[in-house]
């Protein structure tokens with residue numbers, strides 16, 4: 001007969017989907033069957049009902065509290081997954097880039113040639129935009145791991161290689177492997193500032209889940225030179241695997257996105273926080289035929305940020321049950337760290353990571369942490385056992401499994417071990433892992 005285990009017996013360190021707080025899941029089980037005693041489950045009711053609207057509102061409120069999101073930002077709930085956002089940011093922000101230039105060019109041409117018909121103006125605008133696109137459209141990517149690499153490849157697939165500037169490929173600085181973020185003065189960013197067109201955006205992945213590389217802080221070279229958003233590049237960050245694990249100054253970003261399934265919920269909900277100046281009505285969508293003339297495609301409607309914003313994320317059916325789970329996890333963070341906000345979670349995330357790295361560093365003959373010390377992720381701790389010896393790594397995993405320490409195998413593309421320490425991984429689970437790391441190392445040395 002198969003052994004029955006409780007949630008308390010098992011400690012899961014998988015990279016995502018990942019553990020969620022048990023109290024939220026217990027409530028979720030009830031909500032799925034009979035929400036608030038209404039005789040219907042939350043996944044069965046309309047996404048346009050009053051209850052669904054309450055879920056949306058409360059989730060936004062809690063997220064705003066946690067991240068201190070300023071008023072000039074929209075919170076959007078999408079269903080794209082992180083991967084869908086790789087495409088969404090390109091298409092939305094290139095459209096915004098085209099529209100800003102289309103308006104400015106249209107005005108200028110009308111001023112210079114007052115007698116032209118609308119059709120004649122448009123054909124001049126299109127000719128000018130084609131030239132501007134060829135000369136000036138650049139999307140900057142900082143490639144520091146597998147996910148930013150994928151995002152840059154998607155950008156190249158959608159709009160063409162020559163418009164994508166890989167400003168940094170971190171592998172070139174680390175023996176062809178990810179694991180370091182070299183000094184910012186080595187990055188080849190498209191110059192921004194007075195009189196320079198700058199990139200349409202600069203993209204980075206705040207925490208690289210596969211490679212265990214995390215930006216220690218916001219890159220200095222992406223800061224606005226004056227604090228005014230117009231004096232810096234539009235910065236896009238993928239925070240899928242470290243969302244709500246530390247404080248973030250949202251005002252520095254044009255777009256932050258994160259899939260829910262690591263730190264805040266189950267798959268099916270993706271959060272995008274977007275500066276309003278990048279959305280309609282500030283920037284309308286360019287007419288589709290103009291985009292087509294430029295060899296670009298209009299944004300698919302389900303990925304369109306302005307459409308999502310205008311419809312309170314309800315343009316099409318939103319999985320309210322999944323949103324509710326994310327909302328409850330957020331509410332729990334608000335309640336758990338009252339007064340401290342995300343600084344409370346940041347402290348714990350740091351402490352857990354320190355404990356695991358501490359145990360690994362203590363036995364350099366047995367363990368080797370993969371990324372450089374300066375960029376070690378607090379969320380995904382990647383290491384090798386006995387220099388990557390296949391038998392020893394198998395032994396390590398089998399010993400962990402025997403203690404019900406699960407999900408420690410590294411991503412198939414890089415091998416090795418990976419201990420993910422997302423928000424819902426308890427300090428108790430981390431202590432058990434640390435005890436095992438010690439035990440395995442000492443037994444191996446005896």
Ligand SMILES: Cc1ncc(COP(=O)(O)O)c(C=O)c1O
Pocket residue numbers: 016080081082083084147205207208209210238239240241259
């Ligand atoms: C940092 C990061 N970005 C993007 C993704 C892709 O997310 P999804 O599977 O939701 O498309 C992942 C998935 O693990 C990730 O870790």
